[in-house]
Amino acid sequence: xxxxxxxxxxxxxxxxxxxxxxxxxxxxxxxxxxxxxxxxxxxxxxxxxxxxxxxxxxxxxxxxxxxxxxxxxxxxxxxxxxxxxxxxxxxxxxxxxxxxxxxxxxxxxxx
Numbered sequence: 001x002x003x004x005x006x007x008x009x010x011x012x013x014x015x016x017x018x019x020x021x022x023x024x025x026x027x028x029x030x031x032x033x034x035x036x037x038x039x040x041x042x043x044x045x046x047x048x049x050x051x052x053x054x055x056x057x058x059x060x061x062x063x064x065x066x067x068x069x070x071x072x073x074x075x076x077x078x079x080x081x082x083x084x085x086x087x088x089x090x091x092x093x094x095x096x097x098x099x100x101x102x103x104x105x106x107x108x109x110x111x
Contacts (some may be wrong), residue, residue, distance in 0.1 A: 045069075047064060047069070048064070049064035049065060049066070049067070054070065054071055079091075
């Protein structure tokens with residue numbers, strides 16, 4: 001190998017190492033914890049990998065760490081069962097039931 005090729009390869013490796021050690025471009029600030037009235041609510045989630053789908057049963061051979069938790073956040077329902085198997089509201093303020101009047105059954109049996 002010629003000396004210029006060795007020098008070029010060494011420069012390339014040094015450049016890669018140095019660019020990998022560079023910190024963020026600007027100052028990092030903590031996200032604001034106060035919300036303005038009427039502003040949209042946001043949830044930020046991170047997992048260790050690239051999910052192929054947000055429903056793990058479609059791709060059971062994929063084992064991306066954290067995909068189960070992301071799936072629960074994305075595919076959650078109006079209510080979820082707690083430890084004692086009682087339904088608690090998750091996305092709704094109250095769960096619709098016939099007793100609280102939020103679930104209505106018409107005289108012909110339709111809901």
